Amino acid sequence: MSSFTPTTPRPAPANTVGFVGWARDNLFATKFDTALTVLAVTIILYVMKAVFGWAIIDASFSGTERTACLKEVQGACWPFIEAKFGQFIYGRYPDAERWRVDLVFAAGLIGLVPMLMPSVGHKRANMIFLLGFYPVFAFIMLTGGVLGLAAVDTTDWGGLLVTLVVAVTGIVASLPLGILLALGRRSDLPIVRALCIGFIEIFRGVPLITVLFMASVMLPLFLPDGVNFDKLVRCLIGVALFSSAYMAEVVRGGLQAMPKGQYEAAAALGLSYWKTTRLIILPQALKLVIPGIVNTFIGLFKDTTLVLIVGLFDLLGIVQLHFTDASWATPETHITGYVFAGAVFWLFCFAMSRYSIFMENHLSTDRNA
Amino acid sequence: MLGALLLAMVWLVANVQSNLERQNINSGFGFLSERAGFGINQTLIDYTEDSSFGRVLTVGLLNTLLVSVFGVFFATVLGFALGVARLSGNWLINKTAMVYVEIFRNVPLLLQIMFWYFGVLRNLPSPRKAVSLGDTMFLSNRGIVVPAIEAASGAGWYVAAFGLSLAAFIWLRRRARLARLADGALMPFWRPLLTVVLASIGVAALLAGVPFSLDVPALKGFNFRGGITVIPEFVALLLALSLYTAAFIAEIVRAGIQSVSKGQREAAAALGLPDKTALRLVVIPQALRVIIPPLTSQYLNLTKNSSLAVAIAYPDIVSVFAGTTLTQVGQAVEIIFITMMIYLSLSLMTSYAMNRYNARIALVGQNT
Numbered sequence: 001m002s003s004f005t006p007t008t009p010r011p012a013p014a015n016t017v018g019f020v021g022w023a024r025d026n027l028f029a030t031k032f033d034t035a036l037t038v039l040a041v042t043i044i045l046y047v048m049k050a051v052f053g054w055a056i057i058d059a060s061f062s063g064t065e066r067t068a069c070l071k072e073v074q075g076a077c078w079p080f081i082e083a084k085f086g087q088f089i090y091g092r093y094p095d096a097e098r099w100r101v102d103l104v105f106a107a108g109l110i111g112l113v114p115m116l117m118p119s120v121g122h123k124r125a126n127m128i129f130l131l132g133f134y135p136v137f138a139f140i141m142l143t144g145g146v147l148g149l150a151a152v153d154t155t156d157w158g159g160l161l162v163t164l165v166v167a168v169t170g171i172v173a174s175l176p177l178g179i180l181l182a183l184g185r186r187s188d189l190p191i192v193r194a195l196c197i198g199f200i201e202i203f204r205g206v207p208l209i210t211v212l213f214m215a216s217v218m219l220p221l222f223l224p225d226g227v228n229f230d231k232l233v234r235c236l237i238g239v240a241l242f243s244s245a246y247m248a249e250v251v252r253g254g255l256q257a258m259p260k261g262q263y264e265a266a267a268a269l270g271l272s273y274w275k276t277t278r279l280i281i282l283p284q285a286l287k288l289v290i291p292g293i294v295n296t297f298i299g300l301f302k303d304t305t306l307v308l309i310v311g312l313f314d315l316l317g318i319v320q321l322h323f324t325d326a327s328w329a330t331p332e333t334h335i336t337g338y339v340f341a342g343a344v345f346w347l348f349c350f351a352m353s354r355y356s357i358f359m360e361n362h363l364s365t366d367r368n369a
Numbered sequence: 370m371l372g373a374l375l376l377a378m379v380w381l382v383a384n385v386q387s388n389l390e391r392q393n394i395n396s397g398f399g400f401l402s403e404r405a406g407f408g409i410n411q412t413l414i415d416y417t418e419d420s421s422f423g424r425v426l427t428v429g430l431l432n433t434l435l436v437s438v439f440g441v442f443f444a445t446v447l448g449f450a451l452g453v454a455r456l457s458g459n460w461l462i463n464k465t466a467m468v469y470v471e472i473f474r475n476v477p478l479l480l481q482i483m484f485w486y487f488g489v490l491r492n493l494p495s496p497r498k499a500v501s502l503g504d505t506m507f508l509s510n511r512g513i514v515v516p517a518i519e520a521a522s523g524a525g526w527y528v529a530a531f532g533l534s535l536a537a538f539i540w541l542r543r544r545a546r547l548a549r550l551a552d553g554a555l556m557p558f559w560r561p562l563l564t565v566v567l568a569s570i571g572v573a574a575l576l577a578g579v580p581f582s583l584d585v586p587a588l589k590g591f592n593f594r595g596g597i598t599v600i601p602e603f604v605a606l607l608l609a610l611s612l613y614t615a616a617f618i619a620e621i622v623r624a625g626i627q628s629v630s631k632g633q634r635e636a637a638a639a640l641g642l643p644d645k646t647a648l649r650l651v652v653i654p655q656a657l658r659v660i661i662p663p664l665t666s667q668y669l670n671l672t673k674n675s676s677l678a679v680a681i682a683y684p685d686i687v688s689v690f691a692g693t694t695l696t697q698v699g700q701a702v703e704i705i706f707i708t709m710m711i712y713l714s715l716s717l718m719t720s721y722a723m724n725r726y727n728a729r730i731a732l733v734g735q736n737t
């Protein structure tokens with residue numbers, strides 16, 4: 001009779017909690033994963049070291065001219081940004097009048113922030129302030145010439161001011177225009193439909209830069225002798241028309257996703273076409289395509305940089321312009337300027353995309369989500 | 370309404386005519402055959418200052434297509450890699466890809482182009498102090514110089530070998546497809562293809578030897594002689610377009626793969642398909658159906674975005690035709706019309722081709 005010999009105990013199961021468990025699951029799950037992790041860590045460390053070294057360790061932080069940025073190992077030239085900051089925000093807007101721009105920015109924030117927060121009430125009054133009062137206020141404050149304000153020509157505008165003016169006008173104009181075009185494209189009237197399809201396909205088929213060329217070179221030819229308007233306005237029209245074509249396609253996607261039953265139910269209730277559209281279809285359709293709408297806005301915001309090609313000075317344009325300043329000519333000036341402008345654009349675009357995700361979740365009526 | 374529209378058009382045309390007369394600008398397309406009189410720093414076809422404006426248009430169009438084709442290739446490769454990385458179970462890889470996507474798609478393309486051109490490439494040392502990669506490739510502020518392959522007589526045999534391999538590829542693929550559709554039989558594909566390729570190259574080598582030589586660039590005076598010089602404008606534009614578009618393609622690929630429901634993978638596993646086969650035969654074909662349409666529009670966007678070349682004076686169609694030619698000739702209406710028509714036809718042709726492809730891979734029997 002053999003004696004009882006217990007089998008050797010099995011090893012304790014792998015740790016599945018805490019950092020070790022997490023790392024085992026997410027970083028070292030297989031041999032291949034481990035190799036990837038090691039490779040990624042190496043690359044990340046290398047990039048971080050380069051970025052950190054450039055932006056902080058080897059960078060210059062103070063100084064009043066180029067000699068501050070001519071060290072042996074030179075990183076970013078931040079004094080350049082500091083010295084030109086006013087120009088980057090306002091362009092050549094006269095120093096004494098810059099408070100007007102600040103006021104417009106502040107009023108915009110005051111109107112926009114409560115509008116974007118779903119928990120704050122009085123949305124209708126807020127809307128009237130933003131779309132009725134604010135544009136008039138901004139126009140008067142920025143251009144001047146009335147109420148004792150000195151007139152400031154748009155050729156003196158520049159920097160972030162121009163970027164925001166072009167972007168905000170484009171956004172405000174393209175949404176309603178895009179909705180109308182999308183409705184027109186699905187209209188039963190053949191001429192309206194043909195015109196809308198033609199408009200949308202032409203503007204979507206060509207690059208924005210040719211539209212801007214058209215606005216700046218060709219548009220004056222179409223106007224009677226002596227009639228001419230501001231270059232900024234012409235670019236605004238170009239940008240608005242261009243983005244409304246993209247907006248129309250996004251909205252059309254939403255309209256197409258509406259089940260037929262919604263139209264039939266509205267018809268059964270005796271609602272007219274416009275009432276059906278306004279009260280039943282659009283609220284649902286637009287909600288469906290919020291990500292697409294915001295993506296169009298983001299695209300438009302990035303596209304505002306193109307106005308520099310036709311000779312307006314938006315943020316990128318003014319940064320580019322100041323590279324020619326001999327008193328700041330260093331090997332690092334360009335990269336520093338681009339990184340600064342890039343960071344500003346990135347901040348706006350990233351904020352918009354995050355807000356769209358927030359809004360999508362907030363408006364979602366899907367209980368399974 | 371139609372009447373008002375017609376009236377407005379007549380009014381606009383009348384305005385254009387009176388404006389053109391007043392500014393002494395010709396009309397019509399006659400200028401296309403006039404002498405251009407300016408040089409272009411990258412031409413794929415013969416071009417001299419004596420060439421016509423029509424030639425300028427062709428040169429510009431070819432340059433646009435060149436950068437677009439390369440851009441589409443690199444953006445697709447990088448975009449698919451990033452899209453797959455975004456779905457990786459490896460946290461670090463996943464987040465790195467996310468950071469890449471969030472940075473590159475939220476910064477204006479024009480800024481990225483200028484960054485690479487004015488910030489990086491123009492800051493490189495002069496040819497005399499060029500960065501050398503193994504003494505065969507040189508990186509300087511005049512661009513990248515790479516060795517050129519020069520073919521001597523006898524290279525035709527290699528071309529023939531390539532043609533034969535291509536024909537074998539097409540025929541084998543067709544045979545395998547027909548056999549699979551007929552009775553589900555799996556035909557050998559890679560092995561016969563490899564045999565044909567190796568055999569045809571071997572025969573070519575026996576007949577012609579190695580009729581290729583490498584033309585390695587060397588520094589002579591202030592610049593490089595020999596090899597092929599890739600101008601910095603091209604490099605900057607290509608880099609920016611590829612890196613920017615890859616971020617968008619990554620998101621499209623991720624969404625496409627995620628759109629294939631988990632049940633499909635589980636069903637494939639239940640049928641006993643190994644992971645790799647399930648990916649190839651079940652997941653990817655379904656994901657492609659979702660990926661292809663937005664991917665096409667990204668390719669179109671890339672082509673249209675290549676028009677930003679004008680900012681760094683890469684000689685694309687907008688830069689040499691809607692830019693230089695326009696300032697010399699002044700015929701804005703015709704020139705902008707031609708430019709827009711070219712982009713429009715490019716985009717209509719691409720969407721036509723993609724719609725055909727889409728119809729082919731769409732679910733049979735699904736009518737939405």
